[in-house]
Amino acid sequence: MLRYFLKRIGQMIPVLLIITLIVFLLVNVAGDPTANMLPLDAPPEAREALREAMGLNRPLAVQYVDYLGDVLRGDFGTSYRSNLPAFELAMERIPVSLKLAGTALLFALIMAIPLGIFSAQFANSPFDLVVSGISVLGRAMPNFWVGIMLILLFAVHLKWFPVSGAATASSLVLPALTLAIQSASQIIPLVRSNMLSIMNEDYIRTARSKGLRESLIICTHAFKNALVPVVTIVALELPGLIGGALITETVFAWPGLGQFLIQAINNKDMAVVQVCIFLIAVITLAANLLADLVYCLIDPRIRYD
């Protein structure tokens, strides 16, 4: 197991290197980074002087090698906006995004697991059809629209929650719900289908024939086994919620990594863009590894060499 863990850690390194190269190229070929720094009609010589001062006139390969060397020494560059290390700035925002992502995942599981279980138990009933419909709707609705609608209903009309920001604990509810709706929509059908297949297994039939209550059978015997594929989705959802909540964080002015990345892209703050994507890649790879390790805990039949 330890060998497997170390092997996976080793595999992450070339993946991360490739990601740094791709991001570096994309940031540099997407246009002149100085375009947004100066007024649109600044004299060309001013723009050229700034490019020279920032080292942007060097060959791309030279810039990348320098950048890579710095990264290997732990230096991801400096945000031109604040003149502070980009890595530190991005790390400050990860707990904020984790708070949102964790809450969203919790909401998603609270919604999805009971609905999935009951849908399976009452399969093909009107309840099941409604839940399936809601699940499809949840996947179809763009989350920026969901967010704006939740703001209009719960913040503007009902005044139950703040509109935006991260000032209070209740500020977390609407953005987390926005993210949770989409996540839950993916988890519900998975729970449902897993429960349906497990409820037809021999050991479940044995438990029923022993006279056990249905609720006990579901909670004690069926649910744990149905959970295994759900763990995959949940583990993959977490990095998606952290790095993919760009739109939701923007709609709710949530000061997390996503909004930070959007601002950096708009301001062509290259160092910040690169480090944010790097961190999202690390979180994604780590989440995948964690999912594999949790498998072993849940299902003793699963072992890695």
Next chain:
Amino acid sequence: MTKKAMALLMVAAMVLALAACGGSASSSAAPASSAAPASSDAPASSEAPAANPADQFADGVLVIGTGSDLLSTDPANQNQTNSQDLFHMIGSQMFHRDLDFNIIPDLCVSYEQTDDVTWEFKIREGVKFNNGEDLTAEDVAFSYDRLINDTALVGHSYYTAFESTEVVDDYTIRVKTVAPRPDMLTLVSMSESTILPKDYVEANGIEAYMRQPVTSGMYQLTEWVPDDHYTIVPNPDYYGENKATWNEVVYRPIPESSTRVSELLTGGVDVIYNVPVNEWERVGSGETHIDYGETSRVMLMVTRLTEGTVTSDPKVRQAIEMAIDKTTICEQLLQGAGTPTRTRVGSAVPGFNTDLFGDAADLYDPEGAKALLAEAGYNPGDITVTLTSPSGRYLMDTEMSQMIAAYLEAVGIHVNLELVDSTVMGNMFNEKTNKELFLIGLSDAQYDGCYPLAHYGDKARVAGQTDYDNPKVQELYQQALVELDPEKKEALEREIQAIAADERPHICIAQLKAAFGVNNGLEIHPRMDSNGMADEITIAK
């Protein structure tokens, strides 16, 4: 009850408790360390609305919702209205602009131009930075030298005009310019020229300054939580005669415009800038209203005069302008948030040509346009132009380009409409890969007539973009650049605008207005150069 059910119930209870904690929208994101109460909390549903909306501002706390966060707390390394506004409020410059856009003394008590390229400024005595250090001519020289010498600073591009500084005594400084600069007072009033504390920056580095700016202006920055809020409070040692209007001003960056509007409507913020057109009706009712102010941003089409392009024919360019109903664009599409114009120069900028603004700027005559095209030898459908436009960067830019395309089609000019992202637009403009017509909104960073007229007077500047080449205009421009008599300078600038309006390297459409969403307890006196200066907002009488 099983353990799992208990756990689920506890989680559900926690979520409900969070919901119960929500209540009305909280305006200020001020942290525990700030003693000032949050302003204008939306009243709970059980409370009666305030009898006088101005009463809610009795505590002197103002919350402004902005579209973006501060770009930088280095005044010399930013080019963004939020950051510029901040340093106008917390920093000291030689001069300031008042609400009527006049340049008035700030730090400077007197000045003298000793020769064409040398200016001597005397500054106030007894001014202190908020860390207790005295502000002297050494600090001024340090700040200006940094702008002159550090080419990596964004602000450096404006101060290539400066050659050197000389400290005469503790409160006197001489600045030499490369060439005569009639815009000198403008240059030393810009936020980029904010005076930095020399000793502090040399001892601690600019990074320390950026973490907590050491300033000497009317307000001081007490906190910046990036992407969440920044707060300014009055400087108790401020030297100026005018005192701060507000006890605390909190800026909350809220990028999404519908969210910003929702915050205004629920009392989460008191003022918002750049209200989108589709929200005007919502904001203009209930406890809020819309106010408008002029900007220097002109929506215009950059027109290619390159030999061989169809728009190199002056009759075609004239026909294009005559085909466009600018009044309808301003009144119907922009709903009054625009004024027809034929000049690139903003209406509050010295040197503005009033003959090219308002009703006189609308040459709409589709039949005349058709006749002109026929005179030029073109039948309907003979001409095809590409109109490139940004999408979502300026007020109703997509819709404006669609209207323009329709107007041109109506007179027989076929249009390929190309909508591009903001970043692509910027690259296209800088790399000069624009085609026949390129819709863009240009503003004036310096509020000096010569700044926008570089597009007409500097041949090298526009080579490959418009390829406009009029030796007379170039000569007038060079004269205006160094003309120290303001009246003569403005006369030259007006003449350049008149010629350019007839020759059309730019076909100007409309000068945009800014729309502000304002709580009914407040009044706003919009500044052309601002996006949230505290002194333009007062409590309603």
